[in-house]
Amino acid sequence: MPVRSPAVHVRPLSGPAEMRAAVALYREVFRLGETDPAVSPRLLISLTHNGGSVVGAFDGGDLVGFAYGFGGVDPAGRVYHYSQMAAVRDDQQGRGVGRALKLGQREQVLATGVTAMRWSFDPVRTRNAHFNLDVLGAAARWFEPNLLGVEDVGRDRGMRTDRLIVEWDLTAPLPSGRDRAPKPPPVAWGETVRDGDAVLFGLPSDWEAHVAADRDASVALRERVAGTMGRLVADGYAAVSCEVSAALDTAVYRFVPDPQEKH
Secondary structure (H helix, E strand, O other), rough: OOOOOOOEEEEEOOOOHHHHHHHHHHHOOOOOOOOOOOHHHOOOOOOOOOOOEEEEEOOOOOOEEEEEEEEEEEOOOOOEEEEEEEEEOOOOOOOOOOHHHHHHHHHHHHOOOOOOOEEEEEOOHHHHHHHHHOOOEEEEHHHHOOOOOOOHHHHHHHOOOEEEEEEOOOOOOOOOOHHHHOOOOOOOEEEEEEEOOEEEEEEEHHHHHHHHHHHHHHHHHHHHHHHHHHHHHHOOOEEEEEEEEOOOOOEEEEEEEEOOOOO
16 A cells, blocks of 8 residues: 655656656765766666565655665575665655655565565764664664775765664554653764663764865764774674754764674
């Protein structure tokens, strides 16, 4: 069934025209040049015919967001759906489009009998982290250093491409406002603070503004992120929250001991 929200209508995409529109949106959102590589309409069509997910968010007849993914299996034999990408047009941010897209993708995946979804995100983009962890209820259980090599397209050219990998239990209820912990205390950027069994880690709440203000400091901070998050995950921690603190320029990750076995 299509998923609706007050802002948009979400449904599977179909046909070459809709796939071309999705690719154009992808290029716009990630600010790709004409020669930068991007997903192709042919790939998206192939995914729709072979167990993948390709969903679009529409405002009336206008495509304002889309997501796609495919099936995966890890070395331990656990089956999941890998969500490769979700994109929302800049002028549609804050309208619930991203949440509607993920719920639409979840519905499509559950219909295949798969109950887990994974995807990667850049850990310095704390707004994405908050959405993934606090809004959807996923947990970041793996850290991949420099997963894609040096960034050569988009917004952070020349920087490393570390990624947190989240896992989302598609059968679990979505978090409600009552589930949220109090706002975390401010934590210095790139530093950790103990909070009982948890570890708090501070980062800028607006990464783009930080890069614009001091690119060299941003490059150095990425190195600290790689070292700290890599150690935390290796020590058995998972990130379960990323909230803006009382100091509004700071977002704070919460890492807790991960009870699940990792491959």
